[in-house]
Amino acid sequence: MKRAPDFRLPSAPGKYLSLEELRGRPVILVFYPADWSPVCGDQLALYNEVLPEFEKYGAQLVGISVDGAWCHAAYADSRKLRFPLLADFEPKGAVARAYGVYDARGGTTERALFVLDGDGNIRWRYVSDPRVNPGADGILKALEELQSGGVHEPA
Amino acid sequence: MSRRDDRAQLTPPVGPHDHAAGPANAPLTLVEYGDYQCPHCGRAYPIVKEVQRTLGSQLRFVFRNFPLTRIHPEAEHAAEAAEAADAQGAFWPMHDRLFERQFALDDDHLVEYAAELGLDADRLRGELDAGTHAARVRDDFMSGVKSGVNGTPTFFINGVRYDGAWDRESLLEALQVHA
Numbered sequence: 001m002k003r004a005p006d007f008r009l010p011s012a013p014g015k016y017l018s019l020e021e022l023r024g025r026p027v028i029l030v031f032y033p034a035d036w037s038p039v040c041g042d043q044l045a046l047y048n049e050v051l052p053e054f055e056k057y058g059a060q061l062v063g064i065s066v067d068g069a070w071c072h073a074a075y076a077d078s079r080k081l082r083f084p085l086l087a088d089f090e091p092k093g094a095v096a097r098a099y100g101v102y103d104a105r106g107g108t109t110e111r112a113l114f115v116l117d118g119d120g121n122i123r124w125r126y127v128s129d130p131r132v133n134p135g136a137d138g139i140l141k142a143l144e145e146l147q148s149g150g151v152h153e154p155a
Numbered sequence: 156m157s158r159r160d161d162r163a164q165l166t167p168p169v170g171p172h173d174h175a176a177g178p179a180n181a182p183l184t185l186v187e188y189g190d191y192q193c194p195h196c197g198r199a200y201p202i203v204k205e206v207q208r209t210l211g212s213q214l215r216f217v218f219r220n221f222p223l224t225r226i227h228p229e230a231e232h233a234a235e236a237a238e239a240a241d242a243q244g245a246f247w248p249m250h251d252r253l254f255e256r257q258f259a260l261d262d263d264h265l266v267e268y269a270a271e272l273g274l275d276a277d278r279l280r281g282e283l284d285a286g287t288h289a290a291r292v293r294d295d296f297m298s299g300v301k302s303g304v305n306g307t308p309t310f311f312i313n314g315v316r317y318d319g320a321w322d323r324e325s326l327l328e329a330l331q332v333h334a
Contacts, residue, residue, distance in 0.1 A: 042305065042306035043306075045226050046223070046304075048225045049225055053297070053300065079225075079226060080225045132318065133306050135163065135303045137300060137301050137302065137303045140300065140301065
């Protein structure tokens with residue numbers, strides 16, 4: 001099992017979120033190319049809607065792109081997103097590079113999904129065609145497998 | 156670790172529970188996951204109608220609910236109103252009315268549409284208030300999520316997600332491949 005590279009990124013102007021803070025529960029990392037682009041809009045809107053299903057597995061979802069914290073704040077507000085968007089902004093795309101999903105030609109992250117277990121191991125990854133919204137079914141299947149694969153939380 | 160089906164499959168397949176227009180033994184089944192408040196679905200509505208007219212008894216069209224309620228606050232009740240109309244035997248008339256009046260989907264209008272269609276409007280309002288059909292709408296939504304729906308509208312042709320363009324010509328062409 002591959003260890004998920006740690007990170008600490010702005011989650012709002014002046015606020016930070018590190019991967020370490022999310023230990024103990026599954027984490028869904030959603031790398032997407034850009035705020036405001038129509039396909040991403042659909043993708044994040046879909047995850048926003050499916051959030052209660054992810055939460056049944058105790059999972060936390062975070063979005064990551066190279067947009068800055070103020071851009072994320074405006075975008076999250078306009079789309080009423082109920083999960084954090086992290087700004088992989090400075091140095092640009094460093095976290096995406098660490099995960100192997102930086103598109104240097106376009107200067108954005110690729111459209112990629114990662115499901116991590118509560119110990120910070122990568123249990124599933126999927127890199128989508130950047131033009132195609134990958135949906136939520138793959139994430140749900142990965143969470144199901146994670147749960148049935150004997151990852152038991154202490155009672 | 157990263158395996159995924161190449162093409163998302165409709166789960167569960169079309170069954171007696173579904174809203175279907177057209178013969179059950181039609182060689183072609185087009186399923187739409189849609190949201191009555193979604194402008195793209197609004198654009199798809201007359202296109203699907205044309206495709207239905209063109210293909211006639213060759214085609215069975217099925218509509219499943221996929222309301223994106225966070226961005227479309229009236230989509231949930233609109234979906235429930237169509238289900239409530241179904242309980243009175245009028246799913247398709249309400250479905251059509253909702254897309255034709257997509258600009259006015261608040262509860263008062265939903266009830267008005269029921270009255271215009273000759274339905275028991277008080278019953279429909281009561282069912283909206285009680286959330287009688289919320290579970291059905293949620294079931295449709297979750298079937299969509301599990302089937303790989305990735306936005307609205309999402310179409311499935313004979314059980315396989317169709318990712319292509321859905322203007323009239325493209326949709327007809329994609330369907331006729333299976334005919």
